[in-house]
Amino acid sequence: MLMRTDPFREFDRLAQHLMGSGTWSRPAPMPMDAYREGDTYVVAFDLPGVTPDAIDIDVDRNMLTVKAERRPTADGERIQMDLSERPLGVFSRRLALADTLDTEHITADYEAGVLTLRIPVAERAKPRKVAIRGATPQDKQLSG
Numbered sequence: 001m002l003m004r005t006d007p008f009r010e011f012d013r014l015a016q017h018l019m020g021s022g023t024w025s026r027p028a029p030m031p032m033d034a035y036r037e038g039d040t041y042v043v044a045f046d047l048p049g050v051t052p053d054a055i056d057i058d059v060d061r062n063m064l065t066v067k068a069e070r071r072p073t074a075d076g077e078r079i080q081m082d083l084s085e086r087p088l089g090v091f092s093r094r095l096a097l098a099d100t101l102d103t104e105h106i107t108a109d110y111e112a113g114v115l116t117l118r119i120p121v122a123e124r125a126k127p128r129k130v131a132i133r134g135a136t137p138q139d140k141q142l143s144g
Contacts, residue, residue, distance in 0.1 A: 029090040044116045047113055062099060062103065063096055065095075078144050
């Protein structure tokens with residue numbers, strides 16, 4: 001059987017594994033998407049294999065912090081790992097939120113390994129019509 005080999009693949013995997021595992025003092029980043037859906041900003045974080053109780057979401061003024069920890073399985077001491085490519089440890093992401101977002105009404109859902117935060121646009125930031133006071137159409141007529 002022919003096998004294609006890459007002599008640097010194992011080195012790359014080892015380097016990624018060493019740098020990808022985070023600690024509480026130096027967490028690893030987590031991938032995310034951010035987009036607007038109508039009057040709501042949506043931020044989705046990939047956190048496969050993380051239990052909901054290992055996720056911490058904090059908002060301090062306009063700074064949003066998401067931390068998560070992927071822990072080893074409970075049977076970790078009884079099994080011998082042959083291959084481990086999924087990093088364990090702490091993952092974190094900090095986002096500065098605009099003043100136009102309503103941080104009091106953020107919702108969070110966790111499904112299929114994806115943490116989804118929905119942040120509504122503040123009422124004061126939504127477009128609105130401004131009524132004009134003053135002259136009526138009759139007052140605008142020229143007298144001559």
